Amino acid sequence: MSNKDISQKALLRVPTVLASLINLLLYDNKPVIQPSQIRYLSISQPFLLDKRFHPLYHDVCVLVMGSKNNRPFIFCIENQTKADRMMPIRCFCYMGAVFLWQMRQIKATKRKKDPIIPLTHLIPCVLFTFHYDCFAWKPKSFAQLFHFDAYPDLKPFLFDYKMNIENISCWSREKIESISSDFRIIADYCAQMRQSHGKQYIPPTHWKIEYIEETLMTLAALSNDKEMKKAFYEYLEQFQPDDSKGEQTMASVINNIIQKGKAEGRREAEKQWYKEKNALNKEKIALNKERNALKTENGEMISTFVIIAQKL
Known part of the structure; x- marks a missing residue:
């Protein structure tokens, strides 16, 4: 095409x-x-x-x-x-x-x-x-x-x-x-x-x-x-005649392309938001693991000091 x-x-x-x-x-x-x-x-x-x-x-x-x-x-x-x-x-x-x-x-x-x-x-x-x-x-x-x-x-x-x-x-x-x-x-x-x-x-x-x-x-x-070419070709790749919409005009076709572009833009924004959210959650999980490990390490150090003190 x-x-x-x-x-x-x-x-x-x-x-x-x-x-x-x-x-x-x-x-x-x-x-x-x-x-x-x-x-x-x-x-x-x-x-x-x-x-x-x-x-x-x-x-x-x-x-x-x-x-x-x-x-x-x-x-x-x-x-x-x-x-x-x-x-x-x-x-x-x-x-x-x-x-x-x-x-x-x-x-x-x-x-x-x-x-x-x-x-x-x-x-x-x-x-x-x-x-x-x-x-x-x-x-x-x-x-x-x-x-x-x-x-x-x-x-x-x-x-x-x-x-x-x-x-x-x-x-x-x-x-x-x-x-x-x-x-x-x-x-x-x-x-x-x-x-x-x-x-x-x-x-x-x-x-x-x-x-x-x-x-x-x-x-x-x-x-x-170039943007117009790309929009037209993308529209044609997914083009399906729909008789229920009545007569198509050049304005309605371009409006359809614009609306489709906006919808794709929203979907891309949502994907990016979820991607950033998942990355942030992973960072939180990793940070919590580090904190827990540090707490455990500090707890073990305190217990060791108590046992040594008791023996002394």
Whole structure:
């Protein structure tokens, strides 16, 4: 659970959440894509670097099945907590991996060799980079990365690739509140961290959490607050859904963590008190033994003196 890379993807692995984000980003928040249309893909493409083959994995990659409202396409998300200047090149490689994978599926379909997804032709791929840090991302394209303006003679012949960057912490309040899934809690957290310079997070009291475990895992992975990470992971280790408590919100979850922390603090204080009390009792017992031994020794000395005196 503490694996940061896995935790960041946890909430995006929920079809309901991902469908809501696709609708938000591509269809002006209209309910065009349904969760039932989402098919998660595991696409890897090896590349040679430093005489070694490295697999190229997407954070999230899905096939969005076609319906009466849309034709099929592939949708990918790459998560970034820090800006990476080489990201335009990485995204270009991710896109290439998707199309190479599609070519393999088309060949397998023609030869009837059990393709993972039967394809008869190439379909488009849309890739977004979700940036969770408090600062806007640069560069966003090949033109900015390679400074095309410095090559006026080559510029007409250079191919530009532009990234689809979403600076989550910079999303407007209106956009965050329009999200119909638990991802709005993630976006709200990022926005509050940017606005308060990482000092304050006030959990919303009116937004219910549908996927508590996935939401807390993602928040813990994104947070720079070590105490918050620890509290979330400890809560998740003991997490048991309780329908009798009604709808859970981020505020109620954090309040539960606080109350649990207070209870654990009281238990620790009681343990420490009993420990000190037992140590004090042991000291008293040892002291009494020493006193009794001393009394016995003094009594024996007095008796000896009396007997000698009587004999004399």
